[in-house]
Amino acid sequence: MDYSDPNAFTLPYQLTKQVRRDVYPRLEPTQSELSAKGKTVLVTGVSGAIGKVIAESWAIAGASGIVITGRKTDVLEGIATRLRSLAPPETQILAKAADITNEASVAALFAAAKEAVGKIDVLINSAGSLHLGPIGGVDITKFFNDFQVNLLGSYLMVHNFLAQADGVGTVITITTGAMGAVLPGMAGYTASKLALARIMDSLHSEQPGIRVFQLMPGIVQTDMTVEALKPYAKDTPDLSASWTLFLSTPSAEWMRGGILSVNWDLEEMEAHKDQIVRENLLGRAFLNAKLGKDGHPWS
DSSP states (O other): OOTTSTTTTTGGGOSSSSBOOSOOGGGOTTSGGGOOTTOEEEESOTTSHHHHHHHHHHHHTTOSEEEEOOSOHHHHHHHHHHHHHHSOTTOEEEEOOOOTTOHHHHHHHHHHHHHHHOSOOEEEEOOOOOOOOOTTTSOHHHHHHHHIIIIIIHHHHHHHHHHHHTTOEEEEEEOOGGGGSOOTTOHHHHHHHHHHHHHHHHHHHHOTTEEEEEEEOOSOOSTTOOGGGGGGOOOOHHHHHHHHHHHTSGGGGGGTTOEEETTBOHHHHHHTHHHHHHTTTTSOOSOSSOOSTTOOOOO
């Protein structure tokens, strides 16, 4: 691997030849195709770099209602003020602190959301937790906090979203390419994300009216970015934000249930849509072997 290449940790996860690391014309949030008019959205983890910009992009796209949540009320209010400066005057904005790992807190969040903006059409699970340390060498509570936030928190959000969705809606979960690798010191993070991926797979299978997507944001400079990866953190949070807008549109129907990367070129994907769907290239295989009656066809 050429570690001097800023794409060194991006290329191994590429589906398309074209590598995208910032917003391009097809994904400009101001274009009419990505309009969020008439849609309500709830975004978790808005105190983080990615969640904050996601909320901003939905404001720019003219969502009818935006609900943002995190743990710190003062931070949320500051972001809400920013959203009001970006959104049309008629956009309803609610900033409500919540602990997404607490069932009662999440239920209260959705109750407040219903009163403020009505039914939530799109849920974006952007909150995340990453504690570094080897197994046996990291505080047990910190290790399992990754499971509490990444797995339990996302599950509670989905559970309450479904209760008010009337069988129709969109769930977009921010995931990571790291879930497909074994990275020393990141077991809690990668294992929780891997388990979450299977829950999202099941949600897609069980709820035909719910549009389910998992989105890899690339390598973004955030408080969670591992030190060794910071030289390669060239992906903008704006790219993830624009992808969430696109995934909420009918143009993304053929991607339902898939795991996607912001680094993939959307137009190139659309040009190869038939093959991607036919070969299920957006699905996460359990094994790379071809399972079947006669076993893997060894060469």
